[in-house]
Each structure stands twice: as structure tokens, then as C-alpha cells.
Amino acid sequence: MDSQFKKGALEICILKVLTKKSMSTFEIMGELHEKLEITENTIYSILRRLQKDGLIKPFTKKLPMGAPRKYFELSELGEITLKERYQQWNNFIKHVEEVMEEDYE
């Protein structure tokens, strides 16, 4: 599948998994790496972009053992953006299906 297309979908998926709970980079990768067949590095770089755009917010969580860890949570802007993009995505899929089901012969 085209990598740009995957990256677009990946952004929505990252925002979506963060609606469940805050997660570390490793946990986000665990959710998406195998399902979407996208490398860890691509997921990481998209995470940085989402952070840069203010759609997700990093915070540090203290753990009972070991060093504090960086986690991500969805920002308000991220929640609004997720709704918009999910709507756009659904419309896009719907239109693609319409085109595919059309009889052109």
C-alpha cells in the first residue's frame, strides 16, 4: 500500500488509540505496528509530528520502579481533529466504495 496513504491513516489511528488511555511510544507501537504493517520508526516520526502540531501532549509519569516515563495523551485540538478526520476518512471510503461498485462495462 502507498506509504503516504498509510501515514495519513496512521495519524488517525494514533489519535484514536489515545482516546482509550494515555500511552507510551512503545505501547502505541504495540497497538499499531503489526496491524498496519508500519515500521516503528514511521510511527515514532508521526508521533513527533502530531506532538509538533499540538494534537497530542507528552507528559512524564512516575512509576513505582525505574525512571519516570514519557507518555502521550490527546489534546483538545487532537480530539476535534480526530472527529474531523474520521469523518473525512469515512466519506472518502464511502466514495471509493461507490466508485468500485459502479458498473463501468
Place this chain on the structure above:
Amino acid sequence: MNKDMFLDSLRNELFRARASMVELGEILNDYNQLIDEAIEGGMDEGKFISGLGNPNELVLEIKTNIGGFQKNRASDFTLGIKPSALKDGKLFLDFIFIIAFIMIGLITNDWHPTWVILLFGLGVLFSKGGKNVLEKIQFSALFFTPATYVLLDHYFDNPYLGLFSMVLPVISILNKNYKQILTVALLGLTVILGLNFGVWVFIGLSTVLFIIQTLNIDNPIDHDNFGIFVFLILGMNFSMWHPGWIVLVIYTSSKLVIRKKGK
């Protein structure tokens, strides 16, 4: 490849890609945490790291997806003592050498060559960066050698003292660091020119080039030890050891106090 090697390689690639120090620190911390979590999750360290791929490709991927790295900006800098300097005792060692320099200078009033004590101090500090005994010797020799050379030059007026700088390439060869062969050749040529024709004008430059290559420094102007390079060129090329050492003290102190955010 283990975690340390991967992070070292990633650091070099980010530095080469001119990532700002803040971004460099963040990305290294993120990957450090990522690998730790993978290991804690029961994954094999080597397998997980090899799955991450080449750090070079990783940096390219980040660069492409975030639209390039930020350039170093004024807001990257802040005032304060580097936490790492406090943690590994560098600051304490720095102070010991500076206080020794001031006290001996005040007592003897021989500021030159008393300042050489600062070079020995830097040698001790740099030796901490070596991963094994030979590398520790190599790093410390970068400072011990010119320091000894200055002392000998001060007390004995011998034209063959330039040969002393050859200690550096010899240590490199012992350490199997063959990458610097051209720089070593330049250093050798400089010494030959000096001994045969009394032309020592390239000695400072070739020594500094040698140090830059030994420490694998990509951008010497942006490097923490730029003051040392200027000082060595001033001293070796123009015999301005004094008051050239003032550049060294001011630059090194400012680097200790004016630090980049996140470092």
C-alpha cells in the same frame, strides 16, 4: 548491536543531520525509553534493535515526516550549570584545576607556564570519555602532549621539540584508529618542514585537525571545545600561549554555564 551502540550511532546521525540539541536530546531519550520498555516486555534486545533498522534511515524518516529539523536557535540556550557536569564530578575536577592554577600562579607569579595545569586538567576530564584504556590514553594524550610540549619548550630551547607532537599519531596507531591517516601525514609533513626548514606555521592547524578527527567532531565551530582549538592554534602557530590561555578559560567556563536546553 546493543542499546548503547545504537544510541551512539543515532546521536552521530542526528548531529550530522544538524538536529538542534533539544531535538537530539529528546529523540535519544525517547529511543532509550523505547528500548528499555521492549526489554522489560520480554523482547530480545538485539532483535528489537535490528528491527528498528539503520539509525541513518531513522533520521531520514524523522526528517521527512516532521519537515526537517529546527536549526539551533537562541532559545535553545539557557543559563545554569550542566546537570551532567555536577553528576559525573566534572565541575568539581574543573574547580580543583582552576584553583590549583590560580594558587600556583599567585605564589610563583609565573602565570606562564603555570596555565599548563589547565591542559592537564582537561586531559584528565577527557580521559573519562574513553571506552577502554587505550581510548582513555588517546583522549588524555590530546591534552597531555601539548602540555608537556609547552613545558619542555619553556625550559629547553631545542628545535627538535616539534617531534614530540608525533606521540599523538603513535597512540592513534596503537589504538588502531587508522581513519586519521591523512591528518597524521599532514602532521608528519609539518614536523619535517619544521625540522628541515624551520617552518612551523602548520603545526597548530595540523594538531587541531588531528584532534578534531580523533574525537570524530563534525562541526568544530559549534563544538564545546572550540576554545581549545583556537587556543592551540594561537599558541602553536603564533606562540601566543600567553595570553591565549585566557580564551581557553573564558570559552570553557562559558560553555559550562551557558548550556543548551535539555542538556
